[in-house]
Amino acid sequence: xxxxxxxxxxxxxxxxxxxxxxxxxxxxxxxxxxxxxxxxxxxxxxxxxxxxxxxxxxxxxxxxxxxxxxxxxxxxxxxxxxxxxxxxxxxxxxxxxxxxxxxxxxxxxxxxxxxxxxxxxxxxxxxxxxxxxxxxxxxxxxxxxxxxxxxxxxxxxxxxxxxxxxxxxxxxxxxxxxxxxxxxxxxxxxx
Numbered sequence: 389x390x391x392x393x394x395x396x397x398x399x400x401x402x403x404x405x406x407x408x409x410x411x412x413x414x415x416x417x418x419x420x421x422x423x424x425x426x427x428x429x430x431x432x433x434x435x436x437x438x439x440x441x442x443x444x445x446x447x448x449x450x451x452x453x454x455x456x457x458x459x460x461x462x463x464x465x466x467x468x469x470x471x472x473x474x475x476x477x478x479x480x481x482x483x484x485x486x487x488x489x490x491x492x493x494x495x496x497x498x499x500x501x502x503x504x505x506x507x508x509x510x511x512x513x514x515x516x517x518x519x520x521x522x523x524x525x526x527x528x529x530x531x532x533x534x535x536x537x538x539x540x541x542x543x544x545x546x547x548x549x550x551x552x553x554x555x556x557x558x559x560x561x562x563x564x565x566x567x568x569x570x571x572x573x574x575x576x577x578x579x
Contacts, residue, residue, distance in 0.1 A: 412487050413507060413520065414438075416564065419448040425563035426507070427451065427477060428575070429489045434479035438564035439578055440470045443477065444537065451477070454520075456486055471542045473535040474578060490566055493574040503570035506552060506561055506579065523561075524570065526551035548577045 414427045414436055425442030429435065436451065443449055443466050451459040459479060467476040479485055503524055510519040529549040535542045552561060567577035 412490055413454065413565075414485070415452040415454070415509075416442045417450040417452065418446055419450065421450070423562070426565045428564075428566050429485055429487050430476075430492060430575075431489050434485045436477040436479060436485075437566075437575075437578060438475055438477065440468055440473050440475045440535065440537065442562075442564040443475045444468070444470075449477065451479075453485065453487065459485070470535060470537045470540075471544070473533075473542070473544050490568075491572070491574040493569055493572070493576040504548075504550065504576070505568040505570050506550065507565055507568075508561055522568075523553055525553070525567075 412428055414429075416424045416427055416438060418424055424446070425439055427436040427438035427442065430437045443463075447463065449461050449463070449466070451461065453459075461477065461479065465478045467478065469475055504527060505522045506525055507520045508523055510521055527548060528551045531547050531549055532543060532545050533547040535544055548567060550561075550567070561579050563579060565579040566575040567579060568574065569576050
């Protein structure tokens, strides 16, 4: 699949193991090591895009790169965008994250009808083991949603409702996972 930087093509119809598919993803954990979600680099300065819920209310954010470095940062490096259900994490360009940024789709978003890909962690012995599979999803609908944050509620439009197949080893789709256009490889949405 040309254009999917950091992701290998699927070897199966519904999402076979993608080997190093997770090398462009960052696992987000709290200071006690509990998983909070995924993020991915969006520019050469090392800005990470994720779901707001993955970093909300954390005093320390631990970013793990599969097979690579761990970066610890604080809330002062988070630009919350709760009205969109997203957050940006500013990393130190001097430290650098050794992954290329994922391309972002234009205003039209993810390609309807062409199929979407969502990276999902593989469970090994009941927990995520660092491997990732790409699941081919269909677009069921575009709708609205409400994102709750503390004592506020943020209405969000243009939410993609995905038809995500189940895979025997795959965990649930984590917050902050990129939703990739299957043709261009561009990120059209964030879970």
